[in-house]
Amino acid sequence: MSEFFTSGNAVVFILAVVGVEGAWLAYLGRWDLVRMLVPGAILLLAVHAALTGGPWWQVAAWLTASLPAHLYDLYRRFPDGRQSLTGSSGKR
Template sequence: MEEFFASGHAADLILGVLLIEAVWLRLSRGWTIAQLAGLLGPAALIVLGLRAALTGADWWWIALPLAASLPLHLMDLAARDRG
């Protein structure tokens, strides 16, 4: 189990589940790419930061996706406020 996390495969599994969720929302609910990006984009970016941390990447590989998740999250909040 330790190798599963240390290799980053735990984060890969979570990213796979997020991808399945995105496909399901797109096909069954007709969500737009923008809606999917707003809802699942921040989660995917945070998980990418987690993967970088688990695999011992440099600090900026961890910080970059975490920082990039904020604009997508704000975009989602703004869209929900309008809708």
């Protein structure tokens, strides 16, 4: 079982599950939820690179690539910038 994780195969399995989930959500037309999967999938690629002994710059590149994807997701989720994560409008 240890080899399954240290070889990166666990991450590949999780990425496959996320890919199937994304395809299913896209089929259902839930692009808002597909958009939420992208930053996590990119972070999984960084984990895979780290576990499989990839060069440091590859891990850093995946981590860096996840930031714009995450920021875009936040921008689309909270377009006016005032809504909090709890769902309130931020107005008193």
